[in-house]
Amino acid sequence: xxxxxxxxxxxxxxxxxxxxxxxxxxxxxxxxxxxxxxxxxxxxxxxxxxxxxxxxxxxxxxxxxxxxxxxxxxxxxxxxxxxxxxxxxxxxxxxxxxxxxxxxxxxxxxxxxxxxxxxxxxxxxxxxxxxxxxxxxxxxxxxxxxxxxxxxxxxxxxxxxxxxxxxxxxxxxxxxxxxxxxxxxxxxxxxxxxxxxxxxxxxxxxxxxxxxxxxxxxxxxxxxxxxxxxxxxxxxxxxxxxxxxxxxxxxxxxxxxxxxxxxxxxxxxxxxxxxxxxxxxxxxxxxxxxxxxxxxxxxxxxxxxxxxxxxxxxxxxxxxxxxxxxxxxxxxx
Numbered sequence: 001x002x003x004x005x006x007x008x009x010x011x012x013x014x015x016x017x018x019x020x021x022x023x024x025x026x027x028x029x030x031x032x033x034x035x036x037x038x039x040x041x042x043x044x045x046x047x048x049x050x051x052x053x054x055x056x057x058x059x060x061x062x063x064x065x066x067x068x069x070x071x072x073x074x075x076x077x078x079x080x081x082x083x084x085x086x087x088x089x090x091x092x093x094x095x096x097x098x099x100x101x102x103x104x105x106x107x108x109x110x111x112x113x114x115x116x117x118x119x120x121x122x123x124x125x126x127x128x129x130x131x132x133x134x135x136x137x138x139x140x141x142x143x144x145x146x147x148x149x150x151x152x153x154x155x156x157x158x159x160x161x162x163x164x165x166x167x168x169x170x171x172x173x174x175x176x177x178x179x180x181x182x183x184x185x186x187x188x189x190x191x192x193x194x195x196x197x198x199x200x201x202x203x204x205x206x207x208x209x210x211x212x213x214x215x216x217x218x219x220x221x222x223x224x225x226x227x228x229x230x231x232x233x234x235x236x237x238x239x240x241x242x243x244x245x246x247x248x249x250x251x252x253x254x255x256x257x258x259x260x261x262x263x264x265x266x267x268x269x270x271x272x273x274x275x276x277x278x279x280x281x282x283x284x285x286x287x288x289x290x291x292x293x294x295x296x297x298x299x300x301x302x303x304x305x306x307x308x309x310x311x312x313x314x315x316x317x318x319x320x321x322x323x324x325x326x327x328x329x330x331x332x333x
Contacts, residue, residue, distance in 0.1 A: 024068065024069055024095055024097040024102070025068055025069075025095070026041050026043060026048050026063070026095060026104075027041065027043070028041060028042060028043035029041065029042075030119060031053065031119070031120050032050065032104060032117040032118065032119055032120065033117065033118050033120045033248070034086070034115060034116070034117045034118075034248060034249075034250075035248030035249055035250030035251060036181065036248075036249075036250045037052050037054050037059060037084065037181075038052065038053050038054055038120070038180065039051060039052055039053065039059075039117065040052075040053050046064070046065075047062050047063065047064050047065070047074075048062065048063040048065070048071070049062055049076055049080065050062070050063065050076075051076075051080055051081060052081060052084075053180075054179060054180045054181070055179045055180060056179060057081070057082060058080065058081030058082070059081045059082050059083070059084045060076035060077075060080035060081035060082075060083070060084075061073060061074065061075065061076050061083055061084060061086065062074040062075065062076045063093055063104075068095075069094060069095040069096070070092070070093075070094055070095075071092070071093040071094070071095070071104075072090055072091070072092065072093070073086070073087050073088070073089060073090065073091045073092075073093050073106065074089055074090070075089060086106050086114070086115055086117075087106045087107065087108055087109075087114050087115070088108070088109055091106065091107055091108060091109060091114075092106075092107040092111070093105065093106055093107070094107070096303070098303045099302060099303045099304070101118070101246060101303050101304060101307070102118070102119035103116045103117065103118050103119065103246075103307065104116065104117040104118075105307075108314075112310075112313070112314070112317075113307075113310035113311070113313070113314060114314050115248075115249055115311065115314065116248065116307055116310075116311060118246060118248070132175045132182045132183075132184060132186075132200070132251075133161055133175065134241040134244060134245040134247070134251075135202060135241050135247075135251060135254070136159050136186070136200050136207060137159050137160060137161060137241060138158075138159060138206075138231055138233060138236070138240070138241075139156065139157075139158050139231070139232050139233040140156065140157045140158070140159070140206050140207065140229035140230060140231060140232055141154040141155070141156055141157075141229070141230045141232045142154055142155045142156070142157060142227055142228070142229060142230075143155075143228060143230070143332075144205075144228070144230060144330065145230065155167065156232075157194075157229060164188065164192075164194075166192055166193060166194050167192075167193055169191060169192050169193070171188055171189050171191050171192035171194070171195070172188075172189040173186045173187060173188045173189065174186065174187055176197070176220070178218075183220070184199060184200050184201065184254075184326070185197055185198065185199055185200065185212065185220050186198055186200055196211060196213070197211070197212050197213055197214075197220060198210060198211055198212060199212050199220065199222060201326055201327070201328050202254055202255060202259075202326070202327050202328075203228070203327060203328055203329060203330050204238070204256075204258070204259050204262075204327070204329075205228075205230050205231060205238070205330050206228070206229040206230045206231040206232075206238070206330070207228075207229040207231075208226070208227070208228055208229070208328050208330065208331050209225075209226065209227040209228075209229060210222045210225075210226050211223055211224040211225040211226070226331055228330040228331045228332060230330070234288045234289065235288075235289050236289060237266050237269070237270075237287055237289060237290075238262070238266070239259075239262060239263040239266040239267075240266075242263045242264075242266060242267055242305075242308050242312075243266070243267050243270050243304075243305055243308070245304070246304050246307060246308065247308050247311065248311065249311055249314065249315055252311055252312055252315045253315060253323065253324070253325060254325055254326050254327055255325055255327045256325050256327050257315075257316055257320075257323075259327060260312050260315055260316050261316070262283065263312060264309055264312040264313065264316075265280055265284070266284075267301065267305050267308065267309050268299070268301075268309075269284045269287070269290055270289075271293065271299045271300070271301065272290075272291050272292050272293030272299065273292075273293065273296055273299055274292050274293060274295075274296055
């Protein structure tokens with residue numbers, strides 16, 4: 001029960017303080033990213049038109065101001081594009097600007113955070129690598145942990161934001177893009193034993209990598225090697241990236257709901273949150289980085305953590321019939 005009360009308080013704080021950002025407005029020509037599309041704001045005297053800038057069929061919606069930071073979501077004229085249906089018509093949207101994060105927060109009909117559209121200084125960077133990089137970064141062992149008493153001779157792979165290290169060699173990599181959106185494919189530069197393109201698929205234990213190449217139609221198809229990477233960093237948990245950066249529903253949609261639950265609670269665990277659910281107590285007390293606080297009352301989350309937590313909850317509310325996670329079980333090397 002304490003956990004539910006705490007989460008409710010966090011979301012109430014988000015709603016109340018969002019309206020207090022005096023002087024913050026949506027600027028004409030500014031661009032906003034929602035993970036699966038980029039939108040540009042066109043500020044009119046009595047409304048703001050948001051139109052997609054991605055390739056493909058145009059999309060558009062309207063924000064009707066109720067104040068500098070409060071809006072009502074509405075359909076745009078049909079000639080501007082199809083309604084993306086982020087939230088139901090007449091639902092609330094709030095502009096929040098805090099801790100370097102500027103975001104349009106979309107609320108469902110029950111007043112819960114449903115999605116977020118983030119202001120982007122550099123749309124090309126945000127709309128490409130950053131959609132994939134945070135969730136693939138980390139220290140990994142290749143293959144499952146050996147049996148107790150057996151030597152651990154596994155190879156290691158360290159993936160960082162701009163490069164990776166394998167067998168002592170540091171190599172650049174880039175995230176592949178299609179129609180302005182990042183694919184879960186990285187291409188590692190020549191010079192490494194892993195040079196080439198790889199599908200990167202999340203697992204509850206880390207990542208699965210499938211060597212791939214482009215076919216004649218420009219699509220990536222799996223060929224050759226496969227690797228199972230097991231997350232291995234005693235100072236960080238499996239879901240560290242959920243606290244390190246802002247995420248969107250597109251990224252969170254990669255995961256099964258069981259993993260989303262662990263991810264959501266790890267955000268709290270990083271602040272020493274004391275759990276009551278037996279499985280969460282067992283899971284987090286087994287993590288060397290977890291240090292329970294004396295009380296949950298003084299725990300405070302950053303705006304990034306609050307938004308990620310709320311977006312995870314929104315993803316968990318989505319019916320299984322409408323979700324298509326790509327998360328897999330680990331595979332053998």
